[in-house]
Amino acid sequence: MKIAVLPGDGIGTEIVSEAVKVLNTLDLKFEMETALVGGAAYDAYGHPLPEATLKLAMDSDAVLFGAVGDWKYDTLDRPLRPEQAILGLRKNMGLFANFRPAICYEQLVGASSLKPELISGLDILIIRELTGDIYFGQPRGRRIATDGHFPGAEEAFDTMRYSKPEIERIAHVAFQAARKRKAAGTEGRVTSVDKANVLETFQFWKDVVTEVGKEYPDIALDHMYVDNAAMQLVKEPKRFDVVVTGNMFGDILSDEASMLTGSIGMLPSASLNTKNQGLYEPSHGSAPDIAGKGIANPLATILSAAMMLRFSLNQPEAAQRIEAAVQKVLALGLRTGDIWSEGTTKVGTREMGDAVVKAL
Amino acid sequence: MKIAVLPGDGIGTEIVSEAVKVLNTLDLKFEMETALVGGAAYDAYGHPLPEATLKLAMDSDAVLFGAVGDWKYDTLDRPLRPEQAILGLRKNMGLFANFRPAICYEQLVGASSLKPELISGLDILIIRELTGDIYFGQPRGRRIATDGHFPGAEEAFDTMRYSKPEIERIAHVAFQAARKRKAAGTEGRVTSVDKANVLETFQFWKDVVTEVGKEYPDIALDHMYVDNAAMQLVKEPKRFDVVVTGNMFGDILSDEASMLTGSIGMLPSASLNTKNQGLYEPSHGSAPDIAGKGIANPLATILSAAMMLRFSLNQPEAAQRIEAAVQKVLALGLRTGDIWSEGTTKVGTREMGDAVVKAL
Ligand SMILES: CC(C)[C@H](C(=O)O)[C@@H](O)C(=O)O
Ligand SMILES: CC(C)[C@H](C(=O)O)[C@@H](O)C(=O)O
Numbered sequence: 184m185k186i187a188v189l190p191g192d193g194i195g196t197e198i199v200s201e202a203v204k205v206l207n208t209l210d211l212k213f214e215m216e217t218a219l220v221g222g223a224a225y226d227a228y229g230h231p232l233p234e235a236t237l238k239l240a241m242d243s244d245a246v247l248f249g250a251v252g253d254w255k256y257d258t259l260d261r262p263l264r265p266e267q268a269i270l271g272l273r274k275n276m277g278l279f280a281n282f283r284p285a286i287c288y289e290q291l292v293g294a295s296s297l298k299p300e301l302i303s304g305l306d307i308l309i310i311r312e313l314t315g316d317i318y319f320g321q322p323r324g325r326r327i328a329t330d331g332h333f334p335g336a337e338e339a340f341d342t343m344r345y346s347k348p349e350i351e352r353i354a355h356v357a358f359q360a361a362r363k364r365k366a367a368g369t370e371g372r373v374t375s376v377d378k379a380n381v382l383e384t385f386q387f388w389k390d391v392v393t394e395v396g397k398e399y400p401d402i403a404l405d406h407m408y409v410d411n412a413a414m415q416l417v418k419e420p421k422r423f424d425v426v427v428t429g430n431m432f433g434d435i436l437s438d439e440a441s442m443l444t445g446s447i448g449m450l451p452s453a454s455l456n457t458k459n460q461g462l463y464e465p466s467h468g469s470a471p472d473i474a475g476k477g478i479a480n481p482l483a484t485i486l487s488a489a490m491m492l493r494f495s496l497n498q499p500e501a502a503q504r505i506e507a508a509v510q511k512v513l514a515l516g517l518r519t520g521d522i523w524s525e526g527t528t529k530v531g532t533r534e535m536g537d538a539v540v541k542a543l
Numbered sequence: 544m545k546i547a548v549l550p551g552d553g554i555g556t557e558i559v560s561e562a563v564k565v566l567n568t569l570d571l572k573f574e575m576e577t578a579l580v581g582g583a584a585y586d587a588y589g590h591p592l593p594e595a596t597l598k599l600a601m602d603s604d605a606v607l608f609g610a611v612g613d614w615k616y617d618t619l620d621r622p623l624r625p626e627q628a629i630l631g632l633r634k635n636m637g638l639f640a641n642f643r644p645a646i647c648y649e650q651l652v653g654a655s656s657l658k659p660e661l662i663s664g665l666d667i668l669i670i671r672e673l674t675g676d677i678y679f680g681q682p683r684g685r686r687i688a689t690d691g692h693f694p695g696a697e698e699a700f701d702t703m704r705y706s707k708p709e710i711e712r713i714a715h716v717a718f719q720a721a722r723k724r725k726a727a728g729t730e731g732r733v734t735s736v737d738k739a740n741v742l743e744t745f746q747f748w749k750d751v752v753t754e755v756g757k758e759y760p761d762i763a764l765d766h767m768y769v770d771n772a773a774m775q776l777v778k779e780p781k782r783f784d785v786v787v788t789g790n791m792f793g794d795i796l797s798d799e800a801s802m803l804t805g806s807i808g809m810l811p812s813a814s815l816n817t818k819n820q821g822l823y824e825p826s827h828g829s830a831p832d833i834a835g836k837g838i839a840n841p842l843a844t845i846l847s848a849a850m851m852l853r854f855s856l857n858q859p860e861a862a863q864r865i866e867a868a869v870q871k872v873l874a875l876g877l878r879t880g881d882i883w884s885e886g887t888t889k890v891g892t893r894e895m896g897d898a899v900v901k902a903l
Contacts, residue, residue: 298658320691
């Protein structure tokens with residue numbers, strides 16, 4: 184089992200260290216190799232995703248990723264900015280299926296912006312298509328407009344697109360995930376989010392998802408416009424089970440949902456390709472403002488390592504052990520600053536990692 | 544002063560009637576003419592935006608619009624669906640500047656999903672570009688893919704685009720609105736929402752807004768990615784003053800923001816062109832589930848009529864009188880079902896309109 188460890192920038196190195204420590208506590212044999220990515224790689228090699236880093240990732244069963252980005256790279260040309268590393272990994276590894284659970288941890292209900300009764304017990308799964316849509320669609324660029332409101336003016340443009348097989352495969356992922364969750368007690372429903380009333384791409388999306396849904400008579404399917412979905416997440420988040428949507432809408436809705444939970448420091452994510460090779464990273468960012476202070480919350484990264492064990496390394500028991508250990512440290516009242524509240528014990532990044540190791 | 548009255552579908556007719564009643568109470572002379580739009584127009588004439596309706600709207604100083612849409616039209620071909628009427632009006636009238644205030648009414652703080660301290664006193668203004676972006680960009684359609692992940696497969700596509708003058712004019716609208724608000728006591732800040740880290744269109748957007756911003760040294764400008772904006776609206780909505788963004792992101796964020804307030808039944812909107820001709824409509828939809836029951840909240844529509852008086856008809860005092868009257872009925876404890884809470888008096892659509900008339 185080969186794991187590429189890519190800590191990245193900001194708090195990335197601190198939180199990934201703790202996840203590696205936790206992995207090393209398990210009685211499993213991993214080959215782990217670390218490489219630079221993002222701003223750190225740019226500083227060392229002049230590129231956010233050096234060839235060697237990409238090769239390491241491609242040759243591994245899984246990538247454990249921290250976070251990338253820092254204000255100091257904001258003025259670089261776009262192809263050299265840290266975020267390009269993550270886009271490059273997704274594209275080159277074909278990581279089309281992004282799993283973003285939005286879970287509200289019972290102990291953290293109070294940390295949510297939402298009223299407790301709306302958020303307590305929340306457990307939804309957002310599945311975002313990750314290699315298509317307007318993120319990668321060609322053509323794109325700048326040019327002189329030849330039509331539209333101001334012919335002759337300078338304009339910029341991008342292309343949104345989805346092909347039938349791209350939609351089919353992510354729809355299957357969503358229905359299968361809903362089926363697994365149903366076996367574990369959820370209602371078994373997929374909500375497909377589109378903008379079929381305006382966009383050709385998402386009318387097609389809706390049509391194809393509807394077709395695929397016929398193969399899953401045990402799973403309910405409904406369709407929702409993206410603007411309405413953004414509202415319903417606020418109004419009644421628990422009405423959702425599995426949500427499936429495109430790359431752009433998924434970017435927005437998955438972030439909205441994770442912030443709603445109040446548990447964003449706790450939320451892992453997985454991005455998989457057709458071979459179950461995956462990239463695992465916390466849902467939160469690189470938080471350069473608190474980098475190096477030893478106060479970042481490593482739990483989302485530790486839980487991402489658990490997802491990695493389950494999805495890419497076929498070690499579901501080890502995954503469950505880690506998840507149980509995290510529950511235990513929460514039950515003990517240990518909290519990093521982002522999730523701390525009166526009556527609990529504030530700890531740093533390393534202490535939190537140590538506590539999870541001890542709980543194992 | 545000529546007003547085109549377009550009630551539309553669902554609760555549209557009921558709520559627009561109340562707004563018309565309120566307008567008729569003012570000692571001002573309006574020429575008002577009513578026409579069918581949306582599903583109602585489709586039923587009568589086979590098209591959601593008949594020529595005569597469009598002509599009436601174009602020839603008026605302002606359009607007072609209810610809402611369009613009903614499930615029963617969902618199976619129609621896209622060009623015949625009720626929403627096309629609103630897209631057609633925006634396009635033909637050139638209504639590029641959409642004003643969506645997200646205000647939390649003090650008396651309705653409890654109706655919000657958010658904790659009271661996060662939402663109480665909220666008063667932000669979302670300005671959404673309304674005639675460009677992927678909503679109207681050509682080319683769009685279906686075809687066989689010649690490149691991408693699955694060459695040879697069927698695909699659908701749309702074009703996102705913005706030209707420099709389109710971005711400039713909406714940026715000016717935003718900075719000028721921020722300046723007016725600053726004179727009335729806000730901090731004077733514009734947050735431009737983009738996705739410059741991924742999209743050519745929104746890198747250009749950011750560049751052009753930054754340029755325009757130099758003409759407004761009294762107004763602070765910051766930039767935020769759309770995914771982060773969706774999170775910050777949940778985490779700390781009061782950090783915003785004026786938000787400006789494109790058509791697609793504005794659709795999502797303005798709906799998210801209005802639902803956050805808990806006051807969505809109270810929120811008006813305005814869509815203006817370069818001649819200050821405008822379309823005024825409530826932020827909420829046609830709510831077919833409660834249509835005809837006489838229980839819909841007419842206040843968002845009544846407040847939209849106030850916005851119309853201010854923006855398109857140059858009657859700021861009359862606008863203020865209506866707004867004061869609405870405040871008064873709220874202070875009296877009158878509430879339609881959507882905003883009702885223990886200790887207040889539940890009233891129907893007509894009673895609410897009557898109460899506003901009385902308060903005038
Ligand atoms: C960094 C950025 C390119 C990326 C995205 O937009 O996909 C991020 O927001 C995410 O969601 O992983
Ligand atoms: C009905 C639909 C086309 C419209 C839009 O997407 O603009 C609506 O959601 C709105 O925000 O006014």
